[in-house]
Amino acid sequence: MDWTMNLYDKDDGFKIFTLKEANALLPKIIEITEQTVMELEQIKQRLEVEKIVDEDEAYLHFESESNLILEEWAEHMVELGVYPKGYFTVDFKSPIPDTLFCWTYGEEKISHTHKIYQSFKDRIPINDENILGFEQSLN
Known part of the structure; x- marks a missing residue:
């Protein structure tokens, strides 16, 4: 699935x-993300050992392996139905027009939202009872 095309379209x-x-x-997103972080830590540790022998080759290997791990994380997120937005942040399409629920690694629950044309830095806390009570699925 090409998750970079037509993001946020009604029919995406x-x-x-x-x-x-x-x-x-x-919980599933956190589990996958924590596993990915552990894998990245492992290859970072290997880099420290490998660069003693050949620093350039070690960095090339680290870059290609970390890119693959991060791409796999993004693919897992798409399979779960969420938009991967950088590492390790995801957006959920919400029933509220032009609004996304936003989560980033380290947060225990979804507590922020932003408009589809905004980015992570534009997040606002969810404190509107209308958002919190909007529990009817539109699928």
């Missing part, structure tokens, strides 16, 4: 999540 194939559904999926 991504699920619309209520806040409750999105938070219910978080």
Whole structure:
């Protein structure tokens, strides 16, 4: 699936999540993300050993292996129906027009949102009862 095309279109194939559904999926997202972080730490440790022998080759190997691991993480996120937005941040299409629920690694629940034309730096805390109560799925 080419997840870089037509992001946020109504017919982009991504699920619309209520806040409750999105938070219910978080344990799986966190598990995959933590596994990915561990894999990256392991190849970083190998880099330290390998660069003693051949620093240039070690960095090339590290770059290609880390890119593959990060691409696999992004593919897992797409398979779960969420938009990978950098590493390790995901957006969930919400039932609220032009609005995404946003989560980043280290957060225990989805507590922020932003408009589809905004980025991570534009996130605002979810404190609107209308958003918190919007639990009817539109799928």
